[in-house]
Amino acid sequence: MANKKVCDSWFATQQINEDLYLITEPHYYWYNRANLWLIKGRDQDLLFDTGLGVASLRQHVAGLIDKPLLAIASHIHFDHAGGIHEFEERAIHQAEAQALRDGDDHKALCSQPGWVDADHFECLPHSGFIAEEYSLVASEPTKILQEGDLLNLGDRTLEVLHLPGHSAGCIALYDHRSQLLFSGDVIYDGELLDELHHSNIPDYINTYERLQQLPIDIVYPGHYQTFGGNRFREILSDYLDRRRQPGCPQKKTDKGLK
Template sequence: MSLPVAERWFETKRLDATTTLLLEPHVHILEQANMFLIEGRDRDVILDSGMGVAPLRPVLDALRADPAKPLAHVASHAHIDHIGGVHEFGERLIHPAEADDMAEPKGIRSLRSADFAPETRQMFLDAGYPPLWELLIDAVPWEGYDPDAYLLQGAPATGLLEEGDAVDLGDRVFEVLHLPGHSPGGIGLWEAETGVLFSGDAIYDGPLIPVEPAVYARTLRRLRDLPVSIVHGGHDPSFGRDRLRAIVDACLPKLEAAPG
């Protein structure tokens, strides 16, 4: 199969003076995750790194006000669409429950949709995602790129982030929230002073994937009570508190009806 060459692999959108959203528009919507570059006074953070189809680090360094500043990779969790570029960074932080997964990914590691288990594909359809393509991409980053040669590369954590830990950028401090249910070690970054929440796949404005329904329900109830001003999710556009509550209220009854 021959795919067209993308004009550029990453789409970037500055959300405010210090926050930039990056996306991979040529990845199927199911695996098209948000990456957030958060620039601080002393340190920058990249929250998640997409699929790892094309190098991310040079793109970030071109965007950063000071590319010489330390840059840490924080993984919201260890799914393929969030840790693809983690190996490009020297400082790699994740919750302990998914550190092994990031070091040696155990889930799908290829771009071939057929490598998902049939039950998993059915779960995505049931959640409301459109059917997968044969490959997870509809373009290649450069001429001659071989999608069959793609292999998700993990990397071991250099530090661990647990509930209540601080991610300190110098002039801003984010608190780590442990938000399990989609995955065991899902974390969010919460800035109480501004009400800004980076939520990973614990909540976003699209079809949610509850892997452990009862645990997920607890996480959603917790999120519903947070005085957020804006939520930057792991997928889909950002949203405010009313939408957060509407998403939770639509999802909770389904979780409560689910077995387990």
């Protein structure tokens, strides 16, 4: 760590279309590197996920923001909620509001061995950065999100879907008109994590059964590449086939499960 240099630029930005930017942290370990989505509306902008919080995302996006901005954590994990404290308006689902308020490193995963490691940083986000001291910064949510909340950006509306399983407070944002889903860690095209200490497989199964009913054109996920409706349905059915094997939990009422 001592001989690593400070990165020239911690974030990378890609414009997807006139209303959407993807921001990533390319010098951070690919496995935990999140996709941060800046969604531009007529009257309001949204930032769906905020990265690790090891460099100023607020400064990085300042040039792209010309309206009130609401920063949202798709869930409490450090790679999504780490930077939310920097923003004046910040939102998270009710189930994880207290964890954000407390800066709960256990729920954020960053106190778990191996989740934030010096080797995961290709260069330093700022001079003096020490990975071992990484911690979720406690901050008070200014908005608590719940299932069915509508986020009106003026020219489009996104609905909050509460989709627990990966963690208790996971949300996705759904645009009914365009059939777009900003999915956080609920669904992405990579190894799905449903066995973390606070994951719940029966909830994950219920979430995926619910998503099977949702018309989808494009998914903008919390990790890895954007994908379309066919891949969306394939990931859902692969997961359900795997987790509904005999001996695996199928119902919320199964005993002995977290």
